[in-house]
Amino acid sequence: MLNKLTPRLQVKTIYDIDLNELYKAGIRGIITDLDNTLVGARDPHATPELIGWLELVKQKGFQVVIVSNNHHARVSTFADPLAIPFIPSARKPTNQAFRKALQLMSLKPEQACVIGDQMMTDVLGGNRMGLFTILVKPISLGDEGFFTKAVNRRLEKVALYWMRK
Template identity: 35%
Template sequence: MSIEDYIPTFVVEAVYDLRPAALRAQGIKAVLVDLDNTLIAWNNPDGTPELRGWLDEMTEAGLPVVVVSNNKQSRVERAVERFGVDFVSRAMKPFAYGINKAIARYGFDRDEVVMVGDQLMTDIRAAHRAGIRSILVRPLVTSDAWNTKFNRFRERRVLRKIEDTYGQLTYRRQLSEVAHDVSREITD
């Protein structure tokens, strides 16, 4: 395992902070997004008015949003059906399966897609494996489902290694502000 495989391209407070103009400025034309604790709180499957507003903003701007979740189909479908968002369930993150399936389904260009998620161990790692950029966001709630708690333990260890090597990741309110240009340091 290389810690570079877990370094996000960007670090942003919340998915709702992503604006179409900032995404386009980065050449992003499609957003793949994790479901639990990224788009909605894992324990609130009905979402929020803020979610509806963000999805409407993306739709009006012509930026497709596709949920890529490890959850089963019925869980994801129930959470997103009222919002008219397509999804890939049983995505098998940290593997690239779900991301690749979404990219193939829509014919997205990998250079124009970003994966947004709250976990280094699944979302960010899967984005690296799929060869696309990633955005790490803070989890919407501090509690996790039982099956995520193990990943959080491992994630804290990996995050400590990243920050020991490259410095602290700083969550920003805008995509245009790169939290820490770790990728440049790795390639230099």
């Protein structure tokens, strides 16, 4: 089980991802979480820095789909102004939303990566689908929901403890 929770790459922020290396590795699609991955959980819109990064991602030839466990209104408020397709209420780590994202991009699992801040949803779901998984540090832990704080983050601490051994 621990190998399913282990990301292929771990970075501080999305800005630390080497997009050229991803492209060389055959990655053409980015499935990204929203809350605490792209912006803080309470931030409704993209920052200018994030808008620039997303433009760079598209210029380099990547497709992007946001896959979030959050509700439609939250995700659409963020994604619609950026013209980024999204899948809300994704129920990660189940496979359905990841499959749908791959279909939207017309890509195979080995051609896409998942970027997220949670091992229990983003990394586990991506690894189960055979996607390249990238774990980022959460932008703002203080804004997380009860389940994420009480369950997911505690389970992550235990998993990280065992991974270090």
